[in-house]
Amino acid sequence: MNRQSRFSQFLESRNLRSTAGRRVMLQEISALGERHFSAEDLVARFRRRGRAVSRATVYRTLEHLLAGGLVRRLSLGHKHSLYESNLGRRHHEHLICLRCGEVTEFGSGTLERLLDGVCRRRRFVAQRLSIQLFGMCARCAEEGRAKRN
Amino acid sequence: MNRQSRFSQFLESRNLRSTAGRRVMLQEISALGERHFSAEDLVARFRRRGRAVSRATVYRTLEHLLAGGLVRRLSLGHKHSLYESNLGRRHHEHLICLRCGEVTEFGSGTLERLLDGVCRRRRFVAQRLSIQLFGMCARCAEEGRAKRN
DNA sequence: GTTACTGCAAATAGTTTGCATGGAT
DNA sequence: ATCCATGCAAACTATTTGCAGTAAC
Numbered sequence: 001m002n003r004q005s006r007f008s009q010f011l012e013s014r015n016l017r018s019t020a021g022r023r024v025m026l027q028e029i030s031a032l033g034e035r036h037f038s039a040e041d042l043v044a045r046f047r048r049r050g051r052a053v054s055r056a057t058v059y060r061t062l063e064h065l066l067a068g069g070l071v072r073r074l075s076l077g078h079k080h081s082l083y084e085s086n087l088g089r090r091h092h093e094h095l096i097c098l099r100c101g102e103v104t105e106f107g108s109g110t111l112e113r114l115l116d117g118v119c120r121r122r123r124f125v126a127q128r129l130s131i132q133l134f135g136m137c138a139r140c141a142e143e144g145r146a147k148r149n
Numbered sequence: 150m151n152r153q154s155r156f157s158q159f160l161e162s163r164n165l166r167s168t169a170g171r172r173v174m175l176q177e178i179s180a181l182g183e184r185h186f187s188a189e190d191l192v193a194r195f196r197r198r199g200r201a202v203s204r205a206t207v208y209r210t211l212e213h214l215l216a217g218g219l220v221r222r223l224s225l226g227h228k229h230s231l232y233e234s235n236l237g238r239r240h241h242e243h244l245i246c247l248r249c250g251e252v253t254e255f256g257s258g259t260l261e262r263l264l265d266g267v268c269r270r271r272r273f274v275a276q277r278l279s280i281q282l283f284g285m286c287a288r289c290a291e292e293g294r295a296k297r298n
Numbered sequence: 299g300t301t302a303c304t305g306c307a308a309a310t311a312g313t314t315t316g317c318a319t320g321g322a323t
Numbered sequence: 324a325t326c327c328a329t330g331c332a333a334a335c336t337a338t339t340t341g342c343a344g345t346a347a348c
Contacts, residue, residue: 123287138272
């Protein structure tokens with residue numbers, strides 16, 4: 001099932017209406033592919049393309065997309081949230097470089113199985129994982145080493 | 150090495166001064182044991198005990214304690230940060246119940262080794278892990294099941 | 299004596315909300 | 324016709340900051 005129809009279905013299932021703003025948002029988010037984006041990024045992109053969607057609507061729609069599992073919200077150490085499209089993507093988590101800000105992704109079946117085990121043992125029903133490793137990427141670590149020598 | 154002397158040492162190493170406010174904060178945080186607390190919690194506790202430390206100082210001192218590794222900052226899904234004392238504690242991560250808000254901890258050597266491997270392979274130097282599982286605790290899941298039947 | 303620390307209040311930034319109007323069903 | 328969605332601006336919340344006075348070294 002594609003993004004469009006998943007969204008329509010979600011809207012219908014909750015008695016939400018298919019409006020221009022919502023369709024544009026879904027479209028724009030699809031266009032962003034695997035990139036991370038903030039609410040503000042979206043507002044700016046809409047402006048640039050002359051299809052204004054207000055900040056309020058962006059935030060409200062993001063809530064719906066989150067509830068419907070079409071996007072994922074990330075906490076990568078900024079005071080604002082970032083989001084990423086969540087359709088047709090393998091589960092993954094993030095490595096964040098504290099020096100240059102680079103964000104890379106990693107996924108691991110072993111990791112997921114391990115956490116599944118943790119949950120099963122505690123009869124905890126996980127709905128959402130949030131895993132981030134903060135540190136220094138290879139390049140920055142290398143530069144740091146060079147400087148110290 | 151105990152908390153007090155680790156803190157003194159940290160202050161000294163950075164040319165920071167040992168002030169009343171900072172000592173009181175360290176004390177109060179020790180008294181909180183393994184509990185999680187917000188910046189605001191601390192301000193309130195100081196008020197109640199008649200040893201006022203201003204909000205600004207609380208935030209500024211928390212920064213130092215974080216830098217010195219004496220406390221850890223947690224993102225448990227609120228808009229404010231929570232903190233926990235980080236001395237004499239085994240590494241652990243958190244399970245957060247989205248229904249009742251209960252937070253439980255879990256630690257796993259296997260998990261740490263696994264993530265170490267991920268980092269080594271990418272030559273990423275991890276400084277800090279942030280792992281949260283959001284979902285439903287055993288009790289809430291049970292109640293949910295009961296209600297649906 | 300020098301320099302760092304503190305408290306206050308104001309500033310900041312991201313996000314949320316009330317309300318009047320417009321649009322989907 | 325109903326009731327949900329939108330835009331605007333104002334509200335809100337956690338956190339940060341400038342500054343003038345105070346305390347540690």
